[in-house]
Amino acid sequence: MSARSKARKRALDLLYQADLRELSLDEIVRTEAARAAGEPDRLASWLYAREIVDGVHDHRDEIDGLIGDLAHGWTLDRMPAVDRAILRLASWEILHNPEIPAAVAIDEAVELAKSLSTEDSAKFVNGVLGRVAEQGGAA
Template sequence: MSARTKARKRALDMLFQADVMNTSVMDVVADEAKRAVGEPDRVASWLYAREIVDGVNDHREEIDELIASYAQGWTIERMPNVDRAILRIASWEMLHNPEVPAPVAINEAVALAKEYSTDDSGRFVNGVLGKIAEHAAS
């Protein structure tokens, strides 16, 4: 598993935790930063996970508006917490990280959805992110 794949999982954990516990993302990041000090072999994944979470936090309004507009029949609040976090991560990568091609962001997000969410989540995440990728390319 690549460092970026591990970082996406770590970012998912942080965003999910903040969402479920209804706490600040920055508080969760601070707790994870303390843990990361004791894990020098995971520095690469920690740095990118932090970049993702900071980026999602900084651009949350824009990202959520796009997700809501392309998730037909689903409000942000009604989505499963895991799906919401996955969509935010991949949306940030497609919109704000030119190093990550849209197909890579989508494939990684679909893999996370299939592993950590419902049976239908992979297809749902793929559909929403495909539309966001089209939007980002225009």
């Protein structure tokens, strides 16, 4: 697994945890930063994971609004928490990280959905993120 893939998984874990436990991302990030500082093996993936989490936090209203508009028939509240976190993570990459091609962000998100959610979730994530890429001009 590449360093960026590991970072995405870590960012997903943090976003999911904050959402599910209704904790602030700042609190979750502080705890994870302390853990990463004590474990040098985790530091490489931590830097990009932190960038993702900070980016999602900074653009949360925009990202959630776009996902809500493009997830036909679904509200954010109806989505499984893991799917919501995956969509937020990948939407940030598509819209705000020009280093990551939209196709890569979408593929990585679909793989996360396949491994952590359901096959239906993978299709749903793929469809929503395809529309995010089109809307963001990154397709």
